[in-house]
Amino acid sequence: MIQGKQTWVFNNKPTILSTGVVGGPFEAEGAIQEDFDKFYDDLWFGQDSYEKAHRVLYEDACSIALNKAGIQKDQVHFYIAGDLINQITPSSFSARTLAVPYIGLFGACSTSMEGLALSSLIIDNGGADYILTGAASHNSAVEKQFRYPTEYGGQKPPTSQWTVTGAGVALIGKNAIGPQITSATIGKVIDMGLSDPFNMGGAMAPAAVDTIEAHLRDRGISASYYDVIATGDLGKIGRRVSYDLLNEHGVLQDDGMYKDCGLIIYKQDQPVFSGASGAGCSATVTYGHLLNQMKQGTIKKLLVVATGALLSPLSFQQKETIPCIAHAVSIEMS
């Protein structure tokens, strides 16, 4: 099943059976509103903290995915999830509600594909019939940890990104008709010495490049094998830097097929600076918009490369550069 250095190839066609995609009020005004299942119209969701609202995103997305597939939660073997909050409390609280055996992950904004890679591996080898996996973020819970609390009203530079309030969850099952997971590449930690929490896209770009090149090398394919390669949340700066690197390395010549979830989710006139970010960014865009494009036939072969900055120098409070990672998963319509 391992192929090359760091890629799993799946032969038994683990399939995305259904998804649940939930967003906040800012996402409701975004560019891909139709690809969400549910929106909340304020950031509190009736809870008394943003972390609890963050948990609700996950709980809703899981319920929606289960309902769509007509699967009961006691048929689900495992719930594989994570988020950006310290001690991933929203994920663990939602796992408590769900009451399904739980594998907690920390991959920052790369969590969606870290979870999808592991879930596919488990399903592919008969380790489960059904797995719920996903990622989520909540702007007000995450920004106060990774950047500055919104209430500070701090000026943001143009390189900064906007954390998505949203959860994307997928129900993975065995060999069905639909979007099938064909391979996954686990990334290395890449750290090019950047330390600016307001330019995480730039910091993460080399990790995306490293994983994309490893993926293509391991599988023995070229970028043109895919209709779309979509990074997680590099934003304008990171997408440009990573495209230029891939282009210089002779890997990518087609700017049009190289997308970034962080540039898909919001409208041009929304004040999101360099683009969207957060573990919920690649999760909602992949499990909502991109999968819908696959179902409509616009995309047949998709590589999603979720990128994560594994710490924020602001929250770490020590002089450190930002270790970054990217995990890639290929999804192909059967």
Added chain:
Amino acid sequence: MIQGKQTWVFNNKPTILSTGVVGGPFEAEGAIQEDFDKFYDDLWFGQDSYEKAHRVLYEDACSIALNKAGIQKDQVHFYIAGDLINQITPSSFSARTLAVPYIGLFGACSTSMEGLALSSLIIDNGGADYILTGAASHNSAVEKQFRYPTEYGGQKPPTSQWTVTGAGVALIGKNAIGPQITSATIGKVIDMGLSDPFNMGGAMAPAAVDTIEAHLRDRGISASYYDVIATGDLGKIGRRVSYDLLNEHGVLQDDGMYKDCGLIIYKQDQPVFSGASGAGCSATVTYGHLLNQMKQGTIKKLLVVATGALLSPLSFQQKETIPCIAHAVSIEMS
């Protein structure tokens, strides 16, 4: 491979090829000194922060495990690790040093067995030749997050535990002579409404009970199948509570075979209150002491049940009870 509700049974004999076990000065005075490979004689390890010292624990343990097995790090497919620190920075920093594709976990003190379960599943199905997996904690880095910083000099109640400074890492490979991983049970989040960060053992006890009962039910065996069942870090209170529950449920009648890593690592006269804790507790005791007992023939069949409190109410700063989890892995000498 899935058996029952939440247990993986491994048929291809993933094996612990070697281990690296590193501790701090307090562990050097403990009850199982001979089972460690290396000690540091202060808590700084020549670093300028406890978090960086925490990272060094991991790096040393990985190096030692690789050296013992005569395996180069570029032969290792994946590094699967986590810790208790926000954003699991020590694990991610050590992954940067190691430069091996990395899967970050958050399972609090259950991380060691979460990682061993996933590693065994991957190896068992041909997803890797070699995986490094482990868990670590550093008293001064962890206590300031999960309880109070040592510098506060706060009084601790008798139910409180002492966070281990240590890392235990295992190199897992395919079908070799030695301690083989035969099955793993992934736990559910269990929350009985406790909220005292100074009695985490009591909070975690019901999770240990739930996972042990699920494991035995899924495998269709009784507790007497094992020579030793060792929980991760319940301490005196949690071990007693969980034993009594298991005994009442008719699962366990033999008090002597029910051990707790948190009661093994230190001497009776060390001031550790209810016992040891921390992600490094089950990791060092399992990969050091318990495996040595297996090699010496004292234990042939071992079930390790690492337990985790998935948040500290102190660090969460919101009124919440403690969601807990336990993952169990069975290790048997070939």
